[in-house]
Amino acid sequence: MTRECVSAFKQGGVVALAALLGQLASGDSAIAAGDRALGEYLSSECVTCHQLSGRYQGIPPIVGWPEQSFIEIMDEYRAKRRSNPVMQTIAGKFSTDEIAALAAYFGSLKAKN
Numbered sequence: 001m002t003r004e005c006v007s008a009f010k011q012g013g014v015v016a017l018a019a020l021l022g023q024l025a026s027g028d029s030a031i032a033a034g035d036r037a038l039g040e041y042l043s044s045e046c047v048t049c050h051q052l053s054g055r056y057q058g059i060p061p062i063v064g065w066p067e068q069s070f071i072e073i074m075d076e077y078r079a080k081r082r083s084n085p086v087m088q089t090i091a092g093k094f095s096t097d098e099i100a101a102l103a104a105y106f107g108s109l110k111a112k113n
């Protein structure tokens with residue numbers, strides 16, 4: 001290899017590595033659990049009914065749950081295995097990622113009793 005070849009190879013290698021790292025980083029965020037900031041944004045609709053304080057006021061509280069349980073329940077509404085028509089409609093509007101985001105956000109809150 002000539003000197004030029006070597007330096008061109010090195011440069012190409014760095015670029016490829018940077019691209020790979022970029023991919024890994026973005027791949028990570030896709031795999032990671034729900035996006036809490038997105039969940040907070042989406043939650044504005046929920047908290048017109050569900051109390052953020054975690055108090056029961058005719059409508060069950062949904063804060064502080066394990067994320068997996070929250071996702072399962074939302075899936076049950078989406079699949080209409082749970083019968084509440086209001087929640088069926090609401091749950092049906094969200095994508096799987098959005099529900100994971102809501103689960104991350106509400107799960108991170110503590111009920112204040």
Ligand code: HEC
Pocket residue numbers: 042043045046047048049050059060061062070073074082083084086087090102
């Ligand atoms: C119009 C009022 C209203 C809105 C808005 C609403 N909910 Fe609900 N939600 C209810 C009611 C009423 C129930 C109880 C239904 C039942 O008995 O199955 C419920 C139940 C739930 C449950 C199950 C609670 C339990 O203890 O079983 C979850 C989880 C839930 N809602 C999440 C959400 C999320 C997330 C949002 C926002 C995207 C939302 N809800 C928006 C009225 C609402």
